[in-house]
Amino acid sequence: MRAVIVYESMFGNTHAIADAVGKGLEPMLQVVVVPLAEIGGERLGDADLLVVGGPTHFRGMSRKFTRKWAASTAQKPSNDLVLDHDDQGLGVRDWLASLGRGRTKVAAFDTRFNGPAVLRGRASKAISRKLRKHGFEVVAKPESFFVNLKNHLEPGEEARAHAWGKRLAESVVSSGATDADRPGPPPASKET
Numbered sequence: 001m002r003a004v005i006v007y008e009s010m011f012g013n014t015h016a017i018a019d020a021v022g023k024g025l026e027p028m029l030q031v032v033v034v035p036l037a038e039i040g041g042e043r044l045g046d047a048d049l050l051v052v053g054g055p056t057h058f059r060g061m062s063r064k065f066t067r068k069w070a071a072s073t074a075q076k077p078s079n080d081l082v083l084d085h086d087d088q089g090l091g092v093r094d095w096l097a098s099l100g101r102g103r104t105k106v107a108a109f110d111t112r113f114n115g116p117a118v119l120r121g122r123a124s125k126a127i128s129r130k131l132r133k134h135g136f137e138v139v140a141k142p143e144s145f146f147v148n149l150k151n152h153l154e155p156g157e158e159a160r161a162h163a164w165g166k167r168l169a170e171s172v173v174s175s176g177a178t179d180a181d182r183p184g185p186p187p188a189s190k191e192t
């Protein structure tokens, strides 16, 4: 069985969590971790599990102006942030809007400041909702991984992501049949 993890990351936190989730999935699934900017070359249609992650910006998924904001934040000398990606190109929000219909099992995560989601917001909830609207089968609650106020991952978050990935793999493998095995309408013509 094959899993694809797609992530968007400006400061590298979501990237690090995507890698950790991938390591958690790996013993049970064949895993590809791919940044959104390189998703064009990746086969999604035959994945058994798709995991989508992005940073929380202004309580939700990033937008063009928030990615620019992130880039200029990273460039301030007072910050020790390193840009994982420039502010050009698409974010998860744009990519999801362009996504065709699919039936693959999916799960979403985000990175964000620690604190109640009701105050901080969380991109994963919106990612999950969009994927469900596109017909995908959401198999896990949206999950958040936390950074401190300097935008660095809190201790233990990569280990938590690893454990989350492991649980995800176990549930996907134990649920057995992939969507391709299920009766249903023919796959959408648009490649997902």
Ligand SMILES: Cc1cc2nc3c(=O)[nH]c(=O)nc-3n(C[C@H](O)[C@H](O)[C@H](O)COP(=O)(O)O)c2cc1C
Pocket: 008, 009, 010, 011, 012, 013, 014, 015, 054, 055, 056, 057, 058, 059, 060, 066, 067, 069, 070, 073, 111, 112, 113, 114, 120, 121, 147, 151, 152
């Ligand atoms: C422009 C901008 C807006 C942000 N807005 C929020 C927010 O509303 N809630 C939150 O919890 N974190 C917020 N954050 C913090 C990011 O979610 C956090 O730094 C995240 O780990 C960044 O992921 P990345 O390193 O993959 O880019 C914001 C960060 C930036 C740069």
